[in-house]
Amino acid sequence: MEQMTQSAGARAQFVLTDAYAREMYRSIRPRVLIILGIVFFVPVLVYCITKIAWRALFSYVTGAAFLEGVSMWLAVALLLAYLVGFIWLLFAPRRRAKHLVRRMHELYGAPAQIRVSFLPDAMKVQMTAESPGISLAYPVFVRCLETSNLFLFVTREKQLFPVAKQGLLDVDEETFKKSIALKCPDIKRNWRIAE
Amino acid sequence: MESTEQTARFTCTCGPSEETFRQIYLTAHKSWRIFWFIFAGAFLIYIGYHMTNRILWSLYAGEPLLTEPMFWLFIGELALVGFLTAWELTGPKRYAKKQLRRIAETYGGKDPIVRVSFCDDEMRIYNEASDSRMQMSYATIARCVETKTAFLLITQEKQFLSFPKDCFEGIDIPGVRAFFDAKCPNAKRNLKKADA
Numbered sequence: 001m002e003q004m005t006q007s008a009g010a011r012a013q014f015v016l017t018d019a020y021a022r023e024m025y026r027s028i029r030p031r032v033l034i035i036l037g038i039v040f041f042v043p044v045l046v047y048c049i050t051k052i053a054w055r056a057l058f059s060y061v062t063g064a065a066f067l068e069g070v071s072m073w074l075a076v077a078l079l080l081a082y083l084v085g086f087i088w089l090l091f092a093p094r095r096r097a098k099h100l101v102r103r104m105h106e107l108y109g110a111p112a113q114i115r116v117s118f119l120p121d122a123m124k125v126q127m128t129a130e131s132p133g134i135s136l137a138y139p140v141f142v143r144c145l146e147t148s149n150l151f152l153f154v155t156r157e158k159q160l161f162p163v164a165k166q167g168l169l170d171v172d173e174e175t176f177k178k179s180i181a182l183k184c185p186d187i188k189r190n191w192r193i194a195e
Numbered sequence: 196m197e198s199t200e201q202t203a204r205f206t207c208t209c210g211p212s213e214e215t216f217r218q219i220y221l222t223a224h225k226s227w228r229i230f231w232f233i234f235a236g237a238f239l240i241y242i243g244y245h246m247t248n249r250i251l252w253s254l255y256a257g258e259p260l261l262t263e264p265m266f267w268l269f270i271g272e273l274a275l276v277g278f279l280t281a282w283e284l285t286g287p288k289r290y291a292k293k294q295l296r297r298i299a300e301t302y303g304g305k306d307p308i309v310r311v312s313f314c315d316d317e318m319r320i321y322n323e324a325s326d327s328r329m330q331m332s333y334a335t336i337a338r339c340v341e342t343k344t345a346f347l348l349i350t351q352e353k354q355f356l357s358f359p360k361d362c363f364e365g366i367d368i369p370g371v372r373a374f375f376d377a378k379c380p381n382a383k384r385n386l387k388k389a390d391a
Contacts, residue, residue, distance in 0.1 A: 191327055
């Protein structure tokens with residue numbers, strides 16, 4: 001442990017809270033899927049709403065049955081399916097975050113206190129003070145994201161490793177970004193431009 | 196480590212395998228898979244009936260089939276349901292491969308052998324690859340499932356602990372069943388009977 005601390009470049013220590021986890025999952029929302037979903041489903045949604053509104057007006061004026069005909073049932077079913085799917089996707093980060101925090105609590109008996117050390121050739125992650133942790137060589141990372149409170153490292157197999165900005169020890173954010181840029185020169189980064 | 200072994204009733208030493216992850220996927224998605232296959236079956240019968248009718252009618256009356264929008268709608272629905280069914284059928288294999296790749300990535304290609312000691316009050320889990328230890332109380336177990344090849348313990352937060360049947364040391368399979376029966380009395384159990 002001591003040896004590790006001595007050779008570590010930057011270090012971070014933070015508690016993985018619900019807010020951090022939510023921010024983490026929000027930042028990796030599948031944007032392409034969301035855009036495709038909007039492009040494909042908005043016309044369907046407009047069609048369904050128009051049809052339902054028109055039918056409702058018609059049935060109000062003439063007293064005819066509202067849900068008459070297959071296309072009316074189809075429109076209502078499509079609208080409901082779209083709404084359920086949309087709400088499900090909208091709340092996905094919150095749901096996943098809660099789940100993750102509860103799982104960590106279940107595993108470690110307390111909120112997970114994550115310690116991350118940036119060694120010369122690998123990133124070392126410890127979930128408890130006692131555990132020696134796991135080392136991930138820098139080439140396994142394919143993306144680094146910066147959000148308002150986190151730096152998020154994404155591996156080739158889509159594993160997420162968050163580092164809280166407030167938890168950075170010994171280094172400031174700009175120095176940290178520079179050191180990561182040197183260690184992982186080829187990965188996709190979306191660091192914010194320093195003001 | 197020694198003290199762990201002294202108090203343990205029995206142990207289980209195993210590494211990750213494709214079969215383990217397949218069993219986990221099948222157990223976790225059982226209700227969804229049953230629902231999907233019933234839905235897809237009913238849908239196929241419905242579509243099959245209507246398509247046969249359309250084809251017979253077009254043969255009998257000589258009406259062109261390929262210009263009918265309903266025919267293409269049926270083809271589209273058939274393709275969608277077929278694709279989703281194929282996706283679900285290949286789910287266990289895809290999940291298992293992905294988990295194995297993730298493990299290889301996390302441990303740098305080392306095989307993470309896990310040794311679980313079953314004590315009277317808790318399970319003690321030791322991961323050789325990361326040299327980490329943790330404890331888990333039996334009270335957190337919400338379900339015990341026995342499959343052909345393994346025992347699965349599922350926690351309240353839906354975390355899966357898998358124990359292949361051929362990896363137990365110091366106990367036979369009926370003994371393991373009886374142990375889980377006694378230690379997880381509040382968990383939903385579908386363990387096989389002693390004579391199964």
